[in-house]
Amino acid sequence: MAGAADTAVEPAPRDEPRGAAPALAGLSGGRGPLLVTVAIVAAIALVLIVAYGIHDVAQRGVNGLVSGSYFALGAVGLTLVYGTLRLVNFAHGDLLTFGAYMAFLANVTWGVPIVLATLFAVVATAALGVLSERVMWRPMRGRGAGMLQLLLMTLGLAFVIRYGIQMIWGTFPRRLEVDVTDSISFLGLRIGRTELIVVIVGFVVLLAVGLMLRRTSLGRQMRALSDDMGLAEVTGIDTDRVVIATWIFAAGLAGLAGVLYTAAIGTMTPNLGFFLLLSLFAAVILGGIGNAFGALAGGLLLGLAQEWSTLVIDPRWKVAVGFGILILVLFVRPQGLFGRKERTL
Amino acid sequence: MTPVFAVSLDALTSADFWIGVGVLAGTYTIFTLGLQLNVGFTGIINFGQAGFMAIGAYSMGILVVRAGWSLWAALPAATAIAMAAGVLIGLPSLRLRADYFAIVTIAFAEIVRYVAQNARGLTGGNQGLLGFDDQWLDVSDTILGWLPASMQDQFLLPLLIVVWVTVAILTGLLMLLQRSPWGRVLRAIREDEDAARALGKNVLAYKLQSIALAAALGAIAGYFLALNLSFLSPESFEPQFTFIGFTILILGGLANYVGVALGSLIMWTLLEATRFIDLPLAAEKVAALRFVIVGVALILLVAFRPQGLLGKRQEMVLRD
Amino acid sequence: MTDELLRVEEVVKRFGGVHAVDGATFAVRGGSITALIGPNGAGKTTLFNVVTGFQRADRGEVVYDGRTVGGRPAHAIARCGMVRTFQITKALAAMPVIDNMTLAAPRQPGEHLAGVIARPYAARKREKAVRERARELLARYGLEQKADDYAGTLSGGQRKLLELARVLMVEPRMVLLDEPMAGVNPTLGGKLLEHVHALREQEGTTFLLIEHDMEVVMGHSDRVICMAQGRVIADGEPEAVRSDPRVIDAYLGGAAR
Ligand SMILES: Nc1ncnc2c1ncn2[C@@H]1O[C@H](COP(=O)(O)OP(=O)(O)OP(=O)(O)O)[C@@H](O)[C@H]1O
Ligand SMILES: [Mg+2]
Numbered sequence: 001m002a003g004a005a006d007t008a009v010e011p012a013p014r015d016e017p018r019g020a021a022p023a024l025a026g027l028s029g030g031r032g033p034l035l036v037t038v039a040i041v042a043a044i045a046l047v048l049i050v051a052y053g054i055h056d057v058a059q060r061g062v063n064g065l066v067s068g069s070y071f072a073l074g075a076v077g078l079t080l081v082y083g084t085l086r087l088v089n090f091a092h093g094d095l096l097t098f099g100a101y102m103a104f105l106a107n108v109t110w111g112v113p114i115v116l117a118t119l120f121a122v123v124a125t126a127a128l129g130v131l132s133e134r135v136m137w138r139p140m141r142g143r144g145a146g147m148l149q150l151l152l153m154t155l156g157l158a159f160v161i162r163y164g165i166q167m168i169w170g171t172f173p174r175r176l177e178v179d180v181t182d183s184i185s186f187l188g189l190r191i192g193r194t195e196l197i198v199v200i201v202g203f204v205v206l207l208a209v210g211l212m213l214r215r216t217s218l219g220r221q222m223r224a225l226s227d228d229m230g231l232a233e234v235t236g237i238d239t240d241r242v243v244i245a246t247w248i249f250a251a252g253l254a255g256l257a258g259v260l261y262t263a264a265i266g267t268m269t270p271n272l273g274f275f276l277l278l279s280l281f282a283a284v285i286l287g288g289i290g291n292a293f294g295a296l297a298g299g300l301l302l303g304l305a306q307e308w309s310t311l312v313i314d315p316r317w318k319v320a321v322g323f324g325i326l327i328l329v330l331f332v333r334p335q336g337l338f339g340r341k342e343r344t345l
Numbered sequence: 346m347t348p349v350f351a352v353s354l355d356a357l358t359s360a361d362f363w364i365g366v367g368v369l370a371g372t373y374t375i376f377t378l379g380l381q382l383n384v385g386f387t388g389i390i391n392f393g394q395a396g397f398m399a400i401g402a403y404s405m406g407i408l409v410v411r412a413g414w415s416l417w418a419a420l421p422a423a424t425a426i427a428m429a430a431g432v433l434i435g436l437p438s439l440r441l442r443a444d445y446f447a448i449v450t451i452a453f454a455e456i457v458r459y460v461a462q463n464a465r466g467l468t469g470g471n472q473g474l475l476g477f478d479d480q481w482l483d484v485s486d487t488i489l490g491w492l493p494a495s496m497q498d499q500f501l502l503p504l505l506i507v508v509w510v511t512v513a514i515l516t517g518l519l520m521l522l523q524r525s526p527w528g529r530v531l532r533a534i535r536e537d538e539d540a541a542r543a544l545g546k547n548v549l550a551y552k553l554q555s556i557a558l559a560a561a562l563g564a565i566a567g568y569f570l571a572l573n574l575s576f577l578s579p580e581s582f583e584p585q586f587t588f589i590g591f592t593i594l595i596l597g598g599l600a601n602y603v604g605v606a607l608g609s610l611i612m613w614t615l616l617e618a619t620r621f622i623d624l625p626l627a628a629e630k631v632a633a634l635r636f637v638i639v640g641v642a643l644i645l646l647v648a649f650r651p652q653g654l655l656g657k658r659q660e661m662v663l664r665d
Numbered sequence: 666m667t668d669e670l671l672r673v674e675e676v677v678k679r680f681g682g683v684h685a686v687d688g689a690t691f692a693v694r695g696g697s698i699t700a701l702i703g704p705n706g707a708g709k710t711t712l713f714n715v716v717t718g719f720q721r722a723d724r725g726e727v728v729y730d731g732r733t734v735g736g737r738p739a740h741a742i743a744r745c746g747m748v749r750t751f752q753i754t755k756a757l758a759a760m761p762v763i764d765n766m767t768l769a770a771p772r773q774p775g776e777h778l779a780g781v782i783a784r785p786y787a788a789r790k791r792e793k794a795v796r797e798r799a800r801e802l803l804a805r806y807g808l809e810q811k812a813d814d815y816a817g818t819l820s821g822g823q824r825k826l827l828e829l830a831r832v833l834m835v836e837p838r839m840v841l842l843d844e845p846m847a848g849v850n851p852t853l854g855g856k857l858l859e860h861v862h863a864l865r866e867q868e869g870t871t872f873l874l875i876e877h878d879m880e881v882v883m884g885h886s887d888r889v890i891c892m893a894q895g896r897v898i899a900d901g902e903p904e905a906v907r908s909d910p911r912v913i914d915a916y917l918g919g920a921a922r
Contacts, residue, residue: 088444090392090451140648148390151447152595152647155392155588159640166633167626270633274584278452285448316463323456326449330437334445526767526775526788533757533768539719540755544769544835545743546776554778 033338034297041301044308052311059189060307066195066264068303069202073257074276075283075295076209077250083290084225084246087137087150091158092254093277099125099255100268101165104174114178114263122255129251130244132157138243158274166270173267176259180266198264205256206296209249213292222246223292275319279306282322286329288336297338362617364501368573370613371508374606376566377590377597378515379559384591385600385656386523387555388535390443393434393450394563394590396457399582401427401564402571407467409477416480424564431560432553439552454584462579473578481572501573508569515562516602523602531555585636589616592639595646598656607654670695670839670871671716671747676725677895678711685711687895688725693839693888698865698872700882700903703892704915709875710752712892713841717749718742729839744771746838750845752875754824758817762808765816765827766799767792769834795834802830805860807853822849829857833864842874846881858885883907891915 048057078092102124107117136153145153182193191199213219221237222245261276262268283302287294305325306318313321329336376394383391404423408414414422430453438449461468468474488503489496496502522528530551533541538548571577593612597604619635626634646653671693678686686708693699701709714720716727718739727734729747743749757765773795774780775788803809806826811819819827829845846854858881864870876882882889882903889906891899893915899906906912 088448136644136648147443148384149647149651151390151392151444152588152591153644155591156640156643156647159585159588159636159643163633163636163640167630167637170627171629275455278455281448281452285445289445319459320456323452326452327437330441330445330449334437334441522778522781525781526773526792527778527781529760529764529768530776532760532764536757536759537755539739539751540757541768542719542739543717543743543749543751543755544831545740545748545771546768547738547740 037297037301037337041304048308048311055188056311057308058187060311061304062189062191064304064307065300066191066199066202066303067306068300069199069206070257070260070264070299071276071279071283071303072206072296072299073202073253073260074280075287075299076206076292077253078280079284079287079290079295080222080246080292081250082284083292084222084243085137085141086147087154090151090154090277091132091161092250093273093275093280094158094161095125095129095251095254095273096258096261096276097165097268097270097273098128098161099258100262100272101169101174101270102255103176103259103262104169104268107176108174114176117176118256118259121259122252125255125258126248126252128161129247129254133244133247162270162274169270171269171271173269175267176262178263180263192264195264198260201256202260205253209253210293210296218242218245222249278319278326279322282326282329285326285336288338291336291338294336294338298336301337357618357621360499364499364505366610366613366617367505368501368508368569369617370606370609371505371512372566372569372573373590373593373613374512374609375508375515375562375569376586377593377605377609378512378519378602379562379566380587380590380594381600381602381605382519382562383555383559384594386528386535387531387552388443388538389439389552389555390447391450391556391559392447392587393452393454393457393584394559395582395584395586396450396454397427397431397560397563398567398570398586399454399457399461399579400430400560400567402567402577402582403461403468403474404564405568406474406477406571406577410474411467416477419477420568423568424561427560427564427567428557431556435553435556439549439556451584451587454587458579458583461577461582468577468579471579473576475576477577478572478575504569504572511565511569512606515565516606520602527551588643589639592643592646595643595651595653598653599651600657601653601655604653604655668695669693670730671873672726672728673712673716674726674728676712676715676727677723678708678715678720679723684895686715686722689892689895689897691890691897691900693871693873695871696865696869697887698861698874698885699888699890700886701873701875701890701892702877702879702882702906702912707892707915708895709892710843713749713843713875717747717841743835746836747841748832748835748837748839749841750825750828750832750843752843752847754821754828756816756819756824756827758815760816761813762803762816762819762827763796763799763812765831766803766834767795769831770795770798771835799834802833806830806857822853825849826853826857837870839871839873842872844875844877846876846878854881861885879907 045057045061074092074096077095078089081087081089081092099121103114103117103121106112106120107114112120136157137150140150140153178194180192180194183190184193184196213223221242224237225239225242225246258268258273261272279302280299283298284295285298286301287296287298302322302325306321309318309321376398379397380391380394383389401423404426405416405419408419408422409416434449434453435446438446462470464470465472485500485503488506489500492502523531530541530546533544533546534548534551542548567582570581574581589612593605593608595608596612597606597608615638616635619631619638624631624634669692673692674690676686676689677684689708689712701712703709711720715722716729716734718734718737718741722735729742729745732745734742757768760768770791773788773791774784775792780788800809800812803812806829808819808823808826808830811823816824816827825845825848829842832840832842845857849857861872862885865872874886886903888901889899889903890897891906891909891912893911898911898915899909901909
């Protein structure tokens with residue numbers, strides 16, 4: 001890399017994990033950071049339990065897992081695109097919005113059942129991701145575009161998606177046909193029926209993503225490419241195929257995250273993805289930029305942090321917690337919880 | 346059959362239209378001069394200029410309305426606050442690769458908007474903040490008094506004059522700075538940080554100065570926006586306004602201070618002219634159309650004419 | 666040794682599993698010309714990076730002029746008079762050659778915002794002196810014709826010369842040159858070496874240079890340090906190092922690989 005600064009943070013090279021370790025042990029920093037993180041989270045939980053009682057902490061923890069699941073789904077795509085293409089995609093949040101409105105189109109306008117509408121949204125968003133690769137990113141890479149050029153183009157694309165949606169559907173909040181009032185009680189904890197489905201779908205998909213990245217050759221190739229595109233090319237990975245797969249993956253998951261977010265919150269507006277983008281970046285940087293497993297963990301941790309923060313501060317400010325974490329991580333550990341520091345010249 | 350849309354060209358010949366465009370173009374010239382300093386001359390990607398604009402404008406408004414300061418004392422104080430915010434944001438992120446700074450600044454702008462919306466006690470939230478411009482209106486009346494009688498009904502004319510005088514002064518100062526040894530160090534940093542470092546230049550300190558000055562320029566743009574609207578509300582400072590600035594920047598040409606004013610005039614003429622296209626659409630959808638245009642313009646410019654009108658092509662290729 | 670200017674002690678620098686520098690120890694005498702040799706990948710450039718603050722050592726210590734360098738930023742080290750060049754030249758391509766030179770000069774009040782505003786006269790005066798010195802140095806390296814061209818238009822060898830000239834603008838006490846002769850034609854290379862000697866005689870400047878050309882190493886250095894696989898394997902008089910079996914081994918081993 002051309003003269004990166006001495007303190008530049010490189011996405012950590014991923015070790016090939018050995019044995020049948022649990023999915024999260026694939027975090028590249030090894031087990032140490034994972035254990036430290038778990039210990040810190042446990043310590044915070046303990047302090048909160050002592051101060052506010054176990055019920056409140058558990059209830060907000062449940063809420064945190066709900067938001068954590070769509071943060072994680074959104075963040076993993078953002079980080080994978082960064083890792084494989086060195087592209088910070090500022091339009092990623094708007095892919096979530098696009099997914100939500102595609103589900104609205106199918107579910108409400110066309111009257112398709114929600115499950116099929118969700119599938120439609122995932123496919124449509126994945127298609128948009130692939131389209132953007134073919135029409136914008138691949139030609140630009142071919143021309144040797146600089147970082148600033150690419151960043152600005154992602155922003156232009158973000159505008160086109162967001163405000164294109166606003167031109168068609170306006171800013172009026174829209175709903176999917178899901179029941180957001182019905183709720184379930186378990187051990188004294190309340191969770192919305194839809195929220196429960198969101199968490200379950202979210203975690204099943206996250207697990208599948210984790211397994212896919214670790215176990216399948218496509219997943220391994222994605223991570224190899226994420227390490228070094230040039231290297232992957234000389235060692236014979238079909239990069240074009242992997243790049244397309246990455247986009248399908250990243251955009252499809254973003255579409256799903258958008259639908260899950262809307263289902264959990266109740267409404268969608270054209271801004272939803274942009275508002276979420278901040279949290280997605282916080283999750284990505286928390287986990288170590290470019291690190292897929294880190295993004296999954298970062299998303300969940302951020303969800304927990306935001307909800308637990310409402311025990312201490314006005315819930316209005318929980319969005320700011322994401323920003324606080326972002327800044328704190330950059331100060332204390334810029335390579336993220338699970339990244340490894342690399343200095344290059 | 347009724348036409349789908351009609352364009353009335355009358356508006357384009359009215360003085361109101363051009364004064365309105367002139368004030369906005371001047372305001373955004375100042376705003377984008379800051380981006381030019383950061384992106385064009387230092388090589389740092391500031392995506393949060395709207396946040397600095399908001400911090401400047403709100404600090405000014407709050408100091409005047411809530412703390413009872415004089416406007417003339419509030420302006421320098423608010424500028425200092427915006428600069429301090431720039432340094433605080435820069436300290437953790439400017440040591441890292443350029444894309445980290447882009448991420449942090451865009452997040453920062455969003456948080457500032459969020460605070461403006463939610464800290465109602467200070468900012469008035471969505472109701473907005475009013476009544477900070479009495480002292481300006483006195484000055485404005487004085488300037489109007491100097492003008493010929495035929496122009497006296499153009500109450501925005503004094504603002505137009507002051508904005509463009511400010512643009513001229515700031516552009517001149519920045520060009521002088523750029524020619525100084527200080528500007529030479531910035532250019533070296535933009536080209537190759539490590540080379541600058543090896544020659545004993547404190548790269549982080551220069552980057553922080555660059556971002557602090559850009560924040561000050563953003564704040565000044567914020568004052569003009571506030572005086573133009575007589576009213577501060579979160580919608581006027583949404584993060585996406587930064588990207589109108591970037592479109593202006595690329596349109597005018599990177600690493601060219603004069604191009605900024607040119608780009609801004611073209612951009613705002615186009616954006617304001619869209620108001621007069623009679624589309625059968627709700628207001629929010631017409632507003633959306635403007636941003637779609639910005640998005641498309643940004644993509645096409647960056648892809649096909651990255652050097653803009655006055656820049657050099659190689660300026661666009663910032664190293665990673 | 667009392668007159669040592671630079672001491673490297675047990676420095677270790679790893680990249681993942683690669684031990685680029687693996688416990689290197691040596692000292693450089695003030696006013697000497699010391700050559701650092703070793704096969705490709707021996708860790709010479711990495712050692713330079715650590716010594717000049719561009720990378721932080723995982724372990725070990727670097728002492729320059731009696732003070733530890735570890736943890737100090739690169740620009741601060743350069744300001745203490747220890748300045749380096751890069752193996753892959755870093756000419757500032759979009760700046761004129763003369764600006765490359767004047768940029769490097771220290772004590773320019775116009776480089777600070779306060780100085781630009783408050784001391785324009787002092788800045789202009791300094792600038793004038795700096796330009797004069799820059800033109801002098803450029804003339805010495807045959808670059809005076811190129812002074813107003815963009816550095817990007819220089820050839821590879823000319824860039825090497827520009828980088829050396831630029832380093833001298835900093836008024837260094839110690840110069841670390843990473844393969845300064847690579848790609849420079851022999852005549853100019855000879856002049857470059859002459860200049861190195863002249864600087865050492867007149868100003869007492871200390872040189873540590875990485876060089877692959879054995880002729881140059883033998884003919885021009887007072888002392889030779891040989892690295893292989895991150896360690897110092899020989900350190901002494903040029904002749905002694907040349908005939909050291911470990912050195913021959915390292916080079917032959919490197920060639921055989
Ligand atoms: N940033 C880096 N990341 C990973 N490995 C590195 C990095 N820099 C150097 N290395 C490795 O460290 C070892 C030493 O490299 P170094 O550049 O210091 O060698 P050198 O002695 O200067 O070689 P040459 O004579 O070819 O310039 C090499 O194996 C190299 O691959
Ligand atoms: Mg080397």
